Amino acid sequence: MRVKPAPLLAAAAALFLGQATVQTTQVYPLWKKNYAPIQGDYTGLSPEHFLFALAGFRELIAGILWVRADAFFDEGNFDAILPIIWLVTRLDPHQIDVYATGMWHIAYNFTDEGSRSDRRYIPSATALGVEGTKNNEHTYELFFETGWLYYHKIEDAYPESVKWFTEATKRADMLPARRNILNNALQRNNEVEKASDYLFSLLDEAEKKLKESGEFQNRQNRDTIEQNYDNLLVRMAQRGYLAKKGGYYDTWQYDTKPPFDVGFSAQVTVLEPRKIQVVGTWNVLPVGTRVRIVLRDADYPRAIPAAMEWYQGDRINLDPPKDLTFMQDQLFVRNQRFNRTIDMSRDLTMYPFVSDRFVVEFYYNPRQAPAYIQDKFGWNGEGMTDANFLNTEVRPGQRVVYTKMEFSRDEILRRGEWADKAPVRQTSNYRGLAPSQLDREIIRVPGILAQPPAGQ
Amino acid sequence: MSAILSIAKTTLGEAIRRRVLLVILLIGVLFLVIAPGLEALSPRQEATVLRALTLGVIQLTSAVIAIVLTVYLIPNEIERRTIYTILSKPVLRWQFLVGKYLGAVFALGLMMALMTATMLLVFAVMKGQTSVDQLGGLARVPVMFFVQMSLLAAVAVFFSTFVTPVVNFFLSGGVYLVGSVFNSLFEAFADPSRGDINPVARALATVVQVIVPNFQNFNVQNSAINPGQVIQGELSYTIGLIGYALFYIAILLIAGILIFDRREV
Numbered sequence: 226m227r228v229k230p231a232p233l234l235a236a237a238a239a240l241f242l243g244q245a246t247v248q249t250t251q252v253y254p255l256w257k258k259n260y261a262p263i264q265g266d267y268t269g270l271s272p273e274h275f276l277f278a279l280a281g282f283r284e285l286i287a288g289i290l291w292v293r294a295d296a297f298f299d300e301g302n303f304d305a306i307l308p309i310i311w312l313v314t315r316l317d318p319h320q321i322d323v324y325a326t327g328m329w330h331i332a333y334n335f336t337d338e339g340s341r342s343d344r345r346y347i348p349s350a351t352a353l354g355v356e357g358t359k360n361n362e363h364t365y366e367l368f369f370e371t372g373w374l375y376y377h378k379i380e381d382a383y384p385e386s387v388k389w390f391t392e393a394t395k396r397a398d399m400l401p402a403r404r405n406i407l408n409n410a411l412q413r414n415n416e417v418e419k420a421s422d423y424l425f426s427l428l429d430e431a432e433k434k435l436k437e438s439g440e441f442q443n444r445q446n447r448d449t450i451e452q453n454y455d456n457l458l459v460r461m462a463q464r465g466y467l468a469k470k471g472g473y474y475d476t477w478q479y480d481t482k483p484p485f486d487v488g489f490s491a492q493v494t495v496l497e498p499r500k501i502q503v504v505g506t507w508n509v510l511p512v513g514t515r516v517r518i519v520l521r522d523a524d525y526p527r528a529i530p531a532a533m534e535w536y537q538g539d540r541i542n543l544d545p546p547k548d549l550t551f552m553q554d555q556l557f558v559r560n561q562r563f564n565r566t567i568d569m570s571r572d573l574t575m576y577p578f579v580s581d582r583f584v585v586e587f588y589y590n591p592r593q594a595p596a597y598i599q600d601k602f603g604w605n606g607e608g609m610t611d612a613n614f615l616n617t618e619v620r621p622g623q624r625v626v627y628t629k630m631e632f633s634r635d636e637i638l639r640r641g642e643w644a645d646k647a648p649v650r651q652t653s654n655y656r657g658l659a660p661s662q663l664d665r666e667i668i669r670v671p672g673i674l675a676q677p678p679a680g681q
Numbered sequence: 682m683s684a685i686l687s688i689a690k691t692t693l694g695e696a697i698r699r700r701v702l703l704v705i706l707l708i709g710v711l712f713l714v715i716a717p718g719l720e721a722l723s724p725r726q727e728a729t730v731l732r733a734l735t736l737g738v739i740q741l742t743s744a745v746i747a748i749v750l751t752v753y754l755i756p757n758e759i760e761r762r763t764i765y766t767i768l769s770k771p772v773l774r775w776q777f778l779v780g781k782y783l784g785a786v787f788a789l790g791l792m793m794a795l796m797t798a799t800m801l802l803v804f805a806v807m808k809g810q811t812s813v814d815q816l817g818g819l820a821r822v823p824v825m826f827f828v829q830m831s832l833l834a835a836v837a838v839f840f841s842t843f844v845t846p847v848v849n850f851f852l853s854g855g856v857y858l859v860g861s862v863f864n865s866l867f868e869a870f871a872d873p874s875r876g877d878i879n880p881v882a883r884a885l886a887t888v889v890q891v892i893v894p895n896f897q898n899f900n901v902q903n904s905a906i907n908p909g910q911v912i913q914g915e916l917s918y919t920i921g922l923i924g925y926a927l928f929y930i931a932i933l934l935i936a937g938i939l940i941f942d943r944r945e946v
């Protein structure tokens with residue numbers, strides 16, 4: 226006996242309408258919210274991987290690729306890892322470790338022979354971090370990692386660190402020990418009172434937790450926060466922060482008074498093509514000062530004094546501009562002077578020197594200084610001055626040391642008239658350092674003040 | 682009803698005796714057992730990759746089993762002429778088709794249950810994950826895969842009423858592939874920020890999205906692979922999805938019945 230087609234067709238039509246309704250009104254909107262992958266370019270996938278990814282095995286392919294990336298890490302084949310990171314984050318945008326490792330890898334691991342990072346990659350690292358936070362808003366981790374990238378690698382972009390660390394602390398899964406970092410970022414961003422309030426709230430929470438359970442971890446956390454809070458209060462007093470707020474800063478002696486002249490001077494010599502020597506003075510006795518030096522194209526896109534805009538949009542470009550040069554290094558000060566040779570001749574892809582004009586910038590910002598130097602210089606450089614290069618414009622609201630020198634391409638590459646003579650630039654106050662001064666090792670143990678105040 | 686169940690029971694018995702299916706199942710189980718050998722990564726990443734691999738293996742193996750199992754359901758009966766014996770009894774063609782389908786789904790469920798149990802055992806014994814939350818989160822995914830594969834089996838049963846097994850294999854695989862990308866593709870087409878997409882193409886994409894069975898909906902493994910994600914309306918989604926699958930399976934079986942009922946065997 227055959228079935229009658231009409232009722233079946235009617236039932237099929239009704240079912241069809243039913244499935245279409247369920248799909249468009251209930252399933253698809255929730256799928257889009259919860260499970261949709263990133264719209265992206267999968268051209269880096271091999272055909273079989275592409276087919277598998279298409280067939281719904283995105284996470285499986287992402288897993289296999291990440292295992293492969295791990296092998297590349299072990300082999301030191303860093304270039305091969307970049308496209309894998311890109312693909313894995315497209316295939317599975319919720320793999321937090323891939324984003325975190327990817328950011329770190331992009332920002333830190335592409336270095337020259339002198340272990341200087343290729344800063345041209347950093348906008349891609351920040352973009353990856355921002356994308357990771359958008360795709361994983363439920364956890365603190367990528368907010369923390371992005372903040373850490375700004376805080377530790379980029380430095381000098383503390384508003385961004387504060388922004389991302391603040392977002393991280395809003396997430397309940399943030400580890401208690403990691404919550405302290407926002408205090409440091411707030412201080413470096415000159416939000417000292419906010420740092421104090423924040424530490425107080427952390428202390429309050431830690432006390433409550435300790436009352437709930439007296440386990441070692443809770444006690445240690447409370448003690449650490451208490452110590453950080455104590456340190457901050459002492460610093461607020463000794464650096465004259467509270468006095469300024471109270472309007473009696475001029476009346477009393479504080480560690481930041483009088484401003485200390487750092488006596489910066491420098492000379493840059495192009496020793497060989499792409500190889501420079503930087504010598505100079507820095508009149509601060511304690512070891513630990515690092516003066517930033519940047520050598521970049523004079524017209525480097527989106528450059529700012531001694532840095533660049535580190536976040537340049539959401540685009541993750543894993544192939545940084547090959548025709549641009551941006552070298553950043555630190556001049557380590559010892560015995561009140563620095564002497565560093567920077568050899569860029571062995572890393573031609575990192576330092577192509579294509580532009581016609583280049584600038585060498587020197588920059589020192591007390592906000593990045595260690596606490597014992599900051600105790601004298603203050604959070605904003607109020608305890609620091611320089612007769613020649615104190616600058617209050619390149620970083621509004623901060624007293625920094627900044628100067629720059631220009632070089633031509635021929636000078637850097639020692640071509641034309643510079644083939645036989647070394648180009649030299651120096652600050653007007655540079656008096657030269659004798660070879661013996663450069664070589665001599667003197668370890669001086671400083672007191673709290675370089676010169677005792679008169680009458681003491 | 683008893684006729685349908687009898688046919689389903691026979692089909693189940695046949696399925697679990699078929700060597701080719703057992704070999705596929707064995708390979709899947711072997712993969713699940715050796716997967717924890719990946720110890721090169723950080724502990725968390727290792728767990729993530731392991732979850733991705735094991736769930737991927739279950740899904741892939743199930744898809745192959747679902748297709749291989751169902752493409753031969755009707756053609757084999759016709760080729761071996763056993764269908765004449767069955768249809769000479771008081772069994773209607775639609776009962777035969779539905780019974781065959783249900784038998785295949787039972788067999789599929791049995792095999793998937795075995796793989797799921799192996800996976801849970803691997804996580805419990807080799808990775809020390811014994812909490813109900815952890816294992817329950819993992820076990821939820823193969824359940825959705827089972828619904829997905831039941832839909833795929835319905836597609837293959839539908840095609841098996843009028844094409845040869847080889848053609849059916851590629852047709853069903855093709856539908857699975859297209860159905861697995863269509864949400865993403867539709868999302869790209871529907872994106873209002875993309876002005877380069879023709880409105881006609883956009884409308885066409887909507888039509889195709891409604892017509893083609895959507896397998897991508899069932900890929901809910903991401904939240905189990907990367908735990909901690911906030912999934913909105915999970916229960917509503919699951920219920921809607923099961924309803925969607927049942928609607929579609931019913932449509933495919935009706936279409937299959939209509940074709941099979943008029944076919945010369």
